[in-house]
Amino acid sequence: MTSSYMNELQPPQRVLLGPGPSTVHPRVLQAMATPVVGHLDPAFFQVMDDVCEMLREVFHTNNTMTLPISATGTGAMEAACVNIIEPGDSVLICRNGYFGIRLADIAERCGATVHLMDTPWGKAVDPQMLRDELKKHSGLKAVGVVHAETSTGVLSSVNELVDVIHEHGALAIVDAVTSLGGHEMRMDDWGIDICYSATQKCLGAPPGLAPISLSGAAMDVVSNRKSKVQSFYFNLKDLEAYWNETRAYHHTSPINMTYALREALRMMMEEGLENRIQRHARVADGLRAGVEALGMTLLAEEGHRLNPLTTVSVPEGIDDAKVRRTLLDDYDIEIGGGLGEFRGKAWRIGLMGESAREKNVFALLSALESILSKEGYEVAFGASLSAAQRAIATFGDN
Numbered sequence: 348m349t350s351s352y353m354n355e356l357q358p359p360q361r362v363l364l365g366p367g368p369s370t371v372h373p374r375v376l377q378a379m380a381t382p383v384v385g386h387l388d389p390a391f392f393q394v395m396d397d398v399c400e401m402l403r404e405v406f407h408t409n410n411t412m413t414l415p416i417s418a419t420g421t422g423a424m425e426a427a428c429v430n431i432i433e434p435g436d437s438v439l440i441c442r443n444g445y446f447g448i449r450l451a452d453i454a455e456r457c458g459a460t461v462h463l464m465d466t467p468w469g470k471a472v473d474p475q476m477l478r479d480e481l482k483k484h485s486g487l488k489a490v491g492v493v494h495a496e497t498s499t500g501v502l503s504s505v506n507e508l509v510d511v512i513h514e515h516g517a518l519a520i521v522d523a524v525t526s527l528g529g530h531e532m533r534m535d536d537w538g539i540d541i542c543y544s545a546t547q548k549c550l551g552a553p554p555g556l557a558p559i560s561l562s563g564a565a566m567d568v569v570s571n572r573k574s575k576v577q578s579f580y581f582n583l584k585d586l587e588a589y590w591n592e593t594r595a596y597h598h599t600s601p602i603n604m605t606y607a608l609r610e611a612l613r614m615m616m617e618e619g620l621e622n623r624i625q626r627h628a629r630v631a632d633g634l635r636a637g638v639e640a641l642g643m644t645l646l647a648e649e650g651h652r653l654n655p656l657t658t659v660s661v662p663e664g665i666d667d668a669k670v671r672r673t674l675l676d677d678y679d680i681e682i683g684g685g686l687g688e689f690r691g692k693a694w695r696i697g698l699m700g701e702s703a704r705e706k707n708v709f710a711l712l713s714a715l716e717s718i719l720s721k722e723g724y725e726v727a728f729g730a731s732l733s734a735a736q737r738a739i740a741t742f743g744d745n
């Protein structure tokens with residue numbers, strides 16, 4: 348076999364409608380192709396300041412400690428846990444999907460005694476259930492919750508959950524990896540103590556950075572730790588010194604990813620945060636209407652459906668992997684398969700950031716209609732409107 352590494356890199360142009368990464372706008376890609384400067388160059392300090400300022404706007408926070416971690420979302424989960432949790436601390440993690448499970452796993456690795464509150468997949472975390480659960484525990488240091496569960500397509504009411512967590516006197520750790528930039532997120536108004544996200548979803552940059560923000564109260568907890576933060580790389584006090592204060596070297600910043608994030612955030616500011624959130628809502632409404640017109644079932648609880656990510660039940664008798672492969676090979680469209688309990692049972696359709704466009708909804712619905720009818724699936728258009736017509740009717744409503 349001859350190796351291919353001497354060939355020029357030519358990745359296919361995919362329409363990214365999976366759970367992330369999402370499509371990256373050419374402006375963001377161009378920003379990445381601008382000159383590398385040193386991580387201690389004053390010109391880069393300005394880029395860093397711009398990024399932090401815009402991140403504060405996106406999180407709706409005044410937290411000084413707001414910066415992008417050099418990692419993907421999982422790195423931010425680690426950073427949140429490893430800085431807040433000390434060995435022997437008790438925490439509670441609300442699990443209603445795959446990423447809640449991951450958060451609990453990471454908390455346990457930090458030496459915490461982890462209590463779990465499980466909610467069935469497809470359902471939102473219920474504030475009253477949390478209140479009742481918290482009565483069974485004393486001295487919890489933190490409660491972790493996933494705002495937008497990407498494995499199930501469910502949005503939990505974080506603002507209500509944070510109130511319940513604070514009634515109990517614990518810190519609220521919120522995973523906003525799939526919600527930030529695609530759903531409302533008001534960190535300060537809702538009183539969230541620690542919130543993190545990732546660049547490759549609704550923020551519209553490639554994977555590689557993970558914004559995180561900590562309230563003053565949360566930073567006090569970090570400052571008053573008895574034990575050293577176990578991770579050197581994710582030690583927030585040191586990262587803060589580089590990003591916000593003395594510009595002390597900690598690690599070599601991923602310069603060009605930071606350019607990308609700056610440009611992606613600049614595009615968000617141009618569009619306006621409210622407009623962007625409404626765009627995500629509009630296209631998701633169209634997708635949901637089209638999917639239902641095709642006779643397929645949505646998996647997430649009504650009233651708690653995510654806009655950036657829609658979960659659809661794979662129809663009986665349809666080969667999940669084959670359909671996704673055909674979408675990729677014949678239409679250049681990527682959607683995601685199910686994770687964990689939903690493996691083989693769900694399609695995860697992302698409309699995030701630049702991918703959240705009407706034209707992508709039409710392209711996907713048409714492709715699905717064609718593939719599924721060839722697979723013997725009887726496409727059942729509700730009220731005789733085609734899936735695309737359904738979507739158009741919905742777009743018209745907004």
Ligand SMILES: Cc1ncc(COP(=O)(O)O)c(C=O)c1O
Nearest residue numbers: 419420421446495497524525545
């Ligand atoms: C809700 C949620 N949390 C955490 C992660 C982990 O992020 P990453 O894959 O960027 O490490 C993801 C990734 O999809 C996610 O959807």
